[in-house]
Amino acid sequence: MLMLIVRGIAVVLLVALLLIQFLHLRGPRVLDLPPQQTVVTCNDRIGLHTRLTGIGDEAYIRGALEQVREMGAPWIVELFPWAYVQPRSRYGYDWVGADLVIEHARRQGLTVVARLDLVPSWARPANTTDRYLDPAFYDDYAAYVAAFAERYAPLGVRHLIIWNEPNLRFEWGERPPDPGAYAALLKVVYPAVKAVAPEAIIIAGALSPGTSLEDGASRMDDMQYLASLYDAEAGPYFDMWAVHAYGGQEPPDAAPGPERVNFRRIELVRAMLDHFGDEDKRLIITEGGYNDHPRWSAAVRPADRVRWTIAMYEQARNYPWLEAVALWQHSTPFATRSYPDAWNFVAPDGTPRAVYLAVQEYALACGA
Template sequence: MRVRWLLPLVLLGLLLSLLPPTFSLYELTGEEELDGQLAGLVHWLYSAIRPQPVLAPTADIAHTDVPIFGVNTFLQNEALPEVRAEALHLAAEAGFHFVRQQFVWEDIEIHGKGDFEDRRNDLTGDGVPDPVDAWAKYDQIVDLSEAEGLELIARIGNPPSWTRALTDTIGTKAPPDNFADYADFAGAVVERYQGRIHYVQLWNEPNIYDEWGEQDANPEAYTEMLCLAYDRVKSIDPDIVVLAAAMSPTIQINGRNMNDIIYLQRMYSAGAGDCFDVLSAQGYGLFSGPTD
């Protein structure tokens, strides 16, 4: 019985030895409530004993001379143009600079390669779909943002079903079968708004289900697609600032969800370091408070 408890006690002693000599749970975790502090302590100890990523020499951080505050929007879901206008006006009045706005691939290149006409809706009630310019809604968002002095970050993702042999059965957010199709669409966005949009983000949270579809996370595949799109948009606008997809913070390693640090390490190992200008991050964390 004594031997049975010996190993847990040794491990507990080892973990406690990793703690700083003087600390408070609040200072360590940034959490004010005890349950949050205990959860944060577990994650802190896990981070202390897990293998650390392989780091290259520290590089200078670029693009630090811009305002730091922005908002995340889904203005494409607003049916009324005046609602989009009001939302952007309020963002500008609140002092925000950046607007991270989705440019939804399946909402723009809807029916096939190079087809930017929207024929999904019967607008006149005659039983026949009425074609409209699929770019029009996004043109208005760009116009309104410029009028308010806001800087757009175009988040490019959500492929249309025609880009996959399995269509939407593999997930509506699954990547295209041919990564060049994604690069072409990203290039179309940059070309249309060249000189007006200066930042693009290529995908979002590919390390978790279901942002990579009904399949396992694949950092090597994402890196391949990222690099193709990076080269394409840079060939159109060398000054465009490319943001890599933000990872979702997670400690899971179960195929569908991959620890963001591990995912990022594998991206770098696959050559992603040359394929973006800014590394995005989702700042909401796990059980770790904002002061951590």
């Protein structure tokens, strides 16, 4: 009888231990924060897309954000995956990684634009990708975004991007793009966030630019997708529209057109919002730029990348409706040894590339 009691106690303790491990999330981390800094620049729309959440190396993160500031960029776009913050269940939040990036960005004087997506395994069916968000879990995702806003909007992180390139099959969980489903998501997220952080700015869009691929099954034309969102009455459920403004192989002053992917395609997006009565809503570029890899067919010459990148930032000053231009990307902590490396402004070892140094020089002298 005693043995049975002992075994019973052991089982209860084991279950309790497993439950604690399942529910326990990391506590706050003491950070080694530098003194408060400010960004010195003559173009307050300069920005970079960073890739820092999930690295966990505080020295690396601090160094990367120092480089962004020293380049003269007041803005960053950073991904804060839902899967990192609620990895095990809908109960509780692990803010350690997000705190690390946001607190260091604040100390560097940077404005953070938060991209919020990537679905944890518990919130999607088996054998689906981390881009698969089923309507049954829209409320859970909205709860995450609202909790993020409630925590970080008082710290200045007000710009929240709801999903990434939903007009792509890959980013929509290997399903055909569905603007009606994305509109439904916005309608759940918007009121949940505004209830706890009225000052938050809900950013929709961030579409893959260009015409349809595979009759829209792989990519839906970005202009068609935007029009369909308005047809689905999504207009009242976002405050700002995000654009991915890649230049392709054309200079940033090349004329826009429905079939062309270039920097001035953002003017077509602006006209579309105006057409639907949203003249007061601003645009923000959350990806963009040029690639100068010598063996990639869509690349430009290194000298053109430098000149055209600066021209992008300078041309943005002529658009009163444009919030910021966060180009892709500052750096990554690893090298692919292929064309993705050639988007970087800084090498993985921290060495600035020519485009970084040129923008840094421009940011101190533009308009002089």
